[in-house]
Amino acid sequence: MSEPDQINSAIKNRTQNITTEIGNDEVGLIVREVSGELKINIQSRVEARELFRNFKGINSSSLAKPCTFFEYDMGRIFLLGPYEWLISTRNNIDKVKTLFGKKYVGYFSCVDVTDGYTELKLSGNLLDHTLKQSLTYDYFALNLEEETESFRCIQTNFARVPVLFWKTSKLSVNLLVRRSYADYLIEWLSILNSEEKLVVL
Amino acid sequence: MRRLNTNIINAVNSHENSITVNFKFNGKIYKGHKGESLASALIANDIAIVGRSFKFSRPRGIVGHWSEEPNAIVQVGSGAGTVPNLKATQVELYEGLEAKSVNGWPNVNFDLMSISGFFERLMPAGFYYKTFMYPRKFWKTYEKYIRKAAGLGKVPSEPDPDFYEKLNHHCDILVVGAGPSGMLAALQAGRAGARVIIADDQSEIGGSLLYSNSKIKKMSGYAWAKSIENEIRSFKNITVISRCTVFGYYDHNFLTMIERCTDHQSLTSDLGPRQRLHRVRAQSVILATGAFERPLVFANNDLPRIMLASSVSAYINRYAVTPGEKLVVCTNNDNAYKTAFDWKSLINDHVTIIDTRRAVQSEVIERAKAMRIKIIHGHGVIEARGRTRVKSVLVAPLCMSGKEIIGEATEIYCDVVATSGGWSAAVHLSSQTGVKPVWDNEILSFRPGQAVQSQKSVGACNGSFELKECIEDGISVGASEAKRLGFESGKPKQKIDLPETKDEHPTQEVFCLPHFKPLSRAPKQFVDQQLDVTAGSIELAAREGFESVEHVKRYTALGFGTDQGKLSNVNGMAILANALGKSIAETGTTMFRPAYTPTTFGAIAGREVKKLFDPKRYTPMHDWHLENTVEFENVGQWKRPWYFPKSGETMEQSVRRECVAVRNSLGILDASTLGKIDVQGKDAKEFLNRVYTNNFDTLNPGKCRYGLMLKEDGMIFDDGVCACISKDHYLIHTTTGGAANVLAWLELWKQTEWPDLDVFLTSVTDAWATATISGPNSRKLIQKVCSDIDFNNDNFKHMEWKQGLIAGIEARIFRVSFTGELSFEINVPSNFGLYIWNKLIETGAEFDITPYGTESMHILRAEKGFIIVGQDTDGSMSPMDMGMDWIVKSKKDYSFLGERSLIRADIVREDRKQFVGLRTLNDKQVLPEGSQIVRSKKQTIPIQMEGHVTSSYFSACLGHPIALAMIKNGHQRMGEIVYSPQSDGSVIELRIVNPVFYDPKGERQYV
Incomplete structure (x- = not known):
């Protein structure tokens, strides 16, 4: 029987380093499962600047900017809604909780949803075509090179599955998808790529 | 062969x-020649008849050269x-x-249905409305x-062997049509830096050029x-899509386009998607159609x-084929003279122009004269003659x-x-957005009315039929639209x-040429050739x-x-x-509606077929289920194990x-699919009291409580x-199917009605894997x-939960039961779900642990009379209807959702349907779910319904069938015999019983 620490992936047929590659670098799409960071859902009606005051390295003015994420010293914080954030961090949940302080106990929720999500990184020359097929959102608008303090993210549907989507570089994007949909999404991407036979000029 | 020597072609043989x-x-x-149109190749092979007309089965030939074609409809492949x-x-x-005509039997050249032509006069407009009414029973x-x-x-x-795909696009400007005006509009907008898409339905861009x-x-x-085109393609911000027809224009500048990717290669070629549906959201749309x-x-x-005169030119100039030898041009305008010039200069054959207008001084007339083309002014073609193709025309002088x-007709022999x-x-397309076209008497055409979206029409589709005007229009609008968008x-x-x-x-304002006979008596003058609509039938409709x-x-x-009247509408009006x-x-x-041209269902479906028809959700234990010959049941988008058949077992046996x-x-x-919502905050308890019917004030840490939620209607x-x-x-x-709705419902109340409460809801369904073990062992x-x-019963009681390590993994264990047996629901982080499942299967082997699916779960709970929301209820059952008065607690500080409705007269009336059990008197009869219940088996129609069966199974443990049902005033009718008539005419006799069939005292789950 497998040891617990070896079954940490939502994607079937995973390789040891939990990388699923479809196609190749030149013509194709590369899908990687990203793991290792905790995903923590935060909700509170406390003013964001005050709630996150102990988080180092963040620009508090960006905390309430819709459709953005920003980095702090231990990870990233995504704004999901007016009173809701998702923290992706290398910290453990207890350490994160202590950052909010005792003062606000009862006035915020802090839920570890790590196992509820699968993070996928998509790259390769078929990326643009794949996104056009899968996403109704204008991902061109995410390409905000002028932004320095916060980056754009969007909650939308990818292949009819709800995802949190953000661009990590010109040729790669990350998706955070509910774990139960991850296999379907991989199936979608596999079929897309296997039938495509596109030559990207 | 009617193919020209290409050396004498003056221009554009790009195929x-x-x-x-x-x-x-x-x-x-x-x-034929690869890349030319099938119509062109048929003309080159001197094939005149390509189909038969829809109503009268008259022989029909090619009229146009593109989407306006009404006759040359073929089946390909x-x-x-x-x-x-x-x-x-x-x-x-x-x-x-491979292509064939879509009608004509035994063939298009000799069609037996053409005898209907002898009865033409019996088939006027609307004849089917008039003719097939009597006798009424004959309609079938x-x-x-x-x-x-x-x-x-x-x-x-x-099944369709091809596959299709959809692409989503966003752009600043979408240019529809790549003729002269469209190309220039795209170029100017692209030069300004706008993101431009230009789509054209032909294989090459250039339009009439x-x-x-x-x-x-x-x-x-x-x-x-x-x-x-070369300059357009040099811009990275301009996307050119050819063989692509924009067929739908909807609100908010959302347009749909279909690209024919491989149709020109082979219908079964393995080169990628056959067609692509482009879904475009544009800030601005320039129509250059x-x-x-x-x-x-x-x-x-x-x-x-x-x-059409322009089509004759197209076949000559673009495809180097000629439809005949002797041409008569019948016109009321200068433009058709170009066809005569093309014919004369490239074919040097007979050509006569019949112009309805009186002779005037103009460039084209001078040129025609110089080329020695015969022009007959002030005359019109009033009748064509021939059987399977035109042989001659009757030409008569017309009034101003x-x-x-106004005079005698003469016959001119010709073959085109x-x-x-x-x-x-x-x-x-502009009409599809709701813009009513307006008539322009100067150009004798409708033109688009005032746009209702961010949209402009340029060139010929805006009534500018002169090439120079079209180009200037494109340059001007392309630049101004880009500037308006901030470029x-x-x-x-x-x-x-x-x-x-x-x-x-x-x-000249001439649409229908006169004949010596009135419309109703003259040979047919066709307005819409595809559906055999004549000038006479339109006149009859008016009469x-x-x-x-x-x-x-x-x-x-x-x-x-299917041509949407592209050639016929204006003449008809x-x-x-x-x-x-x-x-x-x-x-x-x-007005016009989508689709502009016929569109395949395959393209509309795209990839959402077969495996990808609907998104699927899998539990962390899914792989194990697959390896153990499971049959799945779709519950929402979840794939839930339905039952686990062993080799040779039927579903029933399993x-x-x-x-x-x-x-x-x-x-x-595997109960991982059950919805799980984490509720936190200092007002969490108050929130639960408001959304559940029962009291949560007394629910302390470590305890569990069954709860019922109502809608406002109770x-x-x-x-x-x-x-x-x-x-x-x-x-x-x-419930599995209700998880998303419940969360949305709770959020709705939290955010809109009770924003003062500090309570926070997080869906954790996917975060936890759940394995339920149930049974005496x-x-x-x-x-x-x-x-x-x-786990001693005194320390870990029914409806309690504890946290501990299961096989080394942190777990939440709930002692709750949906089977009536001693049960534990083990929840672990999803990444360890499969591991824990394997561990339980391995360790449980000594107790002959048996995986069971949703079907067994349904039977086990039905034996206990436990309801399933959505199966035993349908949105019209109150707690009292279901015999669950015990869970409604009205003595709370704050009312709960639905409470007020529970005292409505209709909810407290006595004859409401109530939840009961049913036993068939014959122990071998299992009631079909959904069966209706009646009071007597000898009732006359209309039979008064007493209720219906919500769940029905054979209970292996009890050795007889069981059923749950909603029956009028059922709680007061225990022991009564009722009946269920079946579709095969049989009637099943039943006794109303308590819905708890098994372990009525509930002792087994408390051991």
Whole structure:
């Protein structure tokens, strides 16, 4: 029987380093499962600047900017809604909780949803075509090179599955998808790529 | 062969005419050139008849050269990949192409249905409304034959072997049509830096310049178009999509386009998606869809080889084929003279121009004279003659208005007639947005009305039919739209050469040429050739009282065909206006709807077929289920194990084995799909009190409570167990299918009605994997895998939960039961779900642990009388109806959702349907779910219904069938015999009983 620490992936047929590659670098799409960071859902009606005051390295003015994420010293914080954030961090949940302080106990929720999500990184020359097929959102608008303090993210549907989507570089994007949909999404991407036979000029 | 020597072609043979291919039409093999249209190849092979008309089965030939074609409708391919209703004018030729006409039996040259032509006078407009009404009962017979006669082509019966895809686009400007104005609009917007998409339905961009002999400076129109195309393609911000038809224009500048990716190669070629549906959201749309040449209406104008003048030019100039030797041009405008010039200069054959206008001084007339082309002014073609193709035309002198004949007719022999009645702007797409086209008497065409979206029409589709105007229009609008959207001024970086302006003599307002006989007696003058609508039938409709253009359209079927009346609408409106004594502007026009051209269902479905029809959700244990021969049940998008058949077992045998195992020893269920909502905050308890019917004040950490949620109307909405994790922290469980709705419902109340509450809801369904072990041996198993919890009944009671390590993994264990047996629900982080499942299966082997699915779960809970929301309830059951008065606690500080509705008169009335159990008197009869219940088996119709069966199973543990039902006043009718009539005529006798069939005292779950 497998040891617990070896079954940490939502994607079937995973390789040891939990990388699923479809196609190749030149013509194709590369899908990687990203793991290792905790995903923590935060909700509170406390003013964001005050709630996150102990988080180092963040620009508090960006905390309430819709459709953005920003980095702090231990990870990233995504704004999901007016009173809701998702923290992706290398910290453990207890350490994160202590950052909010005792003062606000009862006035915020802090839920570890790590196992509820699968993070996928998509790259390769078929990326643009794949996104056009899968996403109704204008991902061109995410390409905000002028932004320095916060980056754009969007909650939308990818292949009819709800995802949190953000661009990590010109040729790669990350998706955070509910774990139960991850296999379907991989199936979608596999079929897309296997039938495509596109030559990207 | 009617193919010209290409050396004498003046311009634009851009098709790959050097490659000869074989193709089959109506069973015969012909040769053509790869890339030319099927219509072109048929003309080259001197095939005149390509189909039969829809109503009268008259022989029909090619009229146009693109999407306006009404007659040349073909079925392409064979077997599963066959496609009906393609226009031969749009089908590109490839090696091995097979096409056939869509009607005509035994063949198009000799069609037995053509005898219907003898009964033409019995089939006027709306004849089917008038004829098939009597006797009434015969309609079913008529219908069978009408349906057989109707329709064009055949759809394949096998699954489509091709695949299709959809692409989503966003752009600043979408330019529809890549003719002269569209290309320039795109170029100017692209130069300014806007994100531009330009789509065109032809294989090459250039529009009319692909076949026109126009000169721009010293370049041919074709060469000029290529130079513009080269510059367009040099911009990275301009996307050019050819072979792509924009067929739908919807609100918010959302447009749909279909790209034919491989149709020009082979219908079964393995080269990628056959077609692509582009879904475009544009900030601004520039329509440059051009115009359609309008044919003149005259007697027998449907004979093969009577064609549009511009199409004759297109076949000569673009494809180097000629439809005949002796041409008559029948026109009311200057434009058709170009066809005569093309014919004379390239073919040097007989050509005569019949112009309805009186002779005036104009450039084209002077040029025609110089080329020694015979022109007959002030005359019109009033009738064509011939049987299977045109042989001659009758030409008669007309009065100044062109509406009356003023002299003797003469016959002119010819084998091709090129007809032109002016141009009609292609207003279809702008009309789809709700913009009513307006009539412009100056250009004798409708043009788009005031746009209601961010949209502009340019060039011919806006009524500018002169090439120079089109180009200037494109330059101007492309630049101004880019500027309006915030891009730099669209001044051209290099000068664009323009053609010279030409003086044109105005088009005469003639649509239908007169005949010696009245419309109703003259040979048929076809307006809509695809659906056999004649000028006479439109006039008849007007005489019968149809005045609205929309009514006439429906009565006569004018414009109903797959060509959407591209050639017929304006002529039809003009004839109707004349019949009504109104102007065309007063008569108006019909509106257009998507799709502009026929679109395949495959493209609309895209990839959402077969495996990808609907997203699927899998539990962390899914792989194990697959390896253990499971049958799945779809619950919402979840794939839930339904039952686990062993080799050779039927579903019934499998389910019985699973149920008995749970009752006698140990079963295990994957319950990961149950909805789980984390509730936190200092007001969490108050929030729960408001959304559940029962009291949560007394629910302390470590305890669980079953709860029921109602909608405002007091009807059951969802149920589940709620656990208190710690002070101000709870975990709500919901039904699998109801999870998303429950969360949305709770958020709605939290955010809109109770924003003052500090309570926060987080879906954690996917975060936890749940394995439920149930049965007398479940405690023994859990004790073997968990050492840090005392599972003694005194320490870990029913409806409690504890946290501990299961096989080394942190877990939440809930002692709750949905089977009535001793049960534990083990929740671990999802990433360890499969690991824990394997561990439980391995350790439980000594108790013969049996995985069971949802079917067994349903039976086990039904034996206990536990309801399933959505199966036993349907949104119209209150807690009292279900015998759950005990869970409604009205003594709370704050009311709960639905409470007020529970005292409504209708909810407290006595004869409401109530939840009961049913036993069949015959123990071998299992009631079908949904069966109706009646009081007596001898009732006469209409039978009064007493209720219906909500759940029904055979209970292996009890040895007899059981059923749950909703029956009027059922709680007061225990022991009563009722009946259930079945669809086969039989009646099942039943006794109303308590819904708890098994362990009525509930002792087994408390052990």
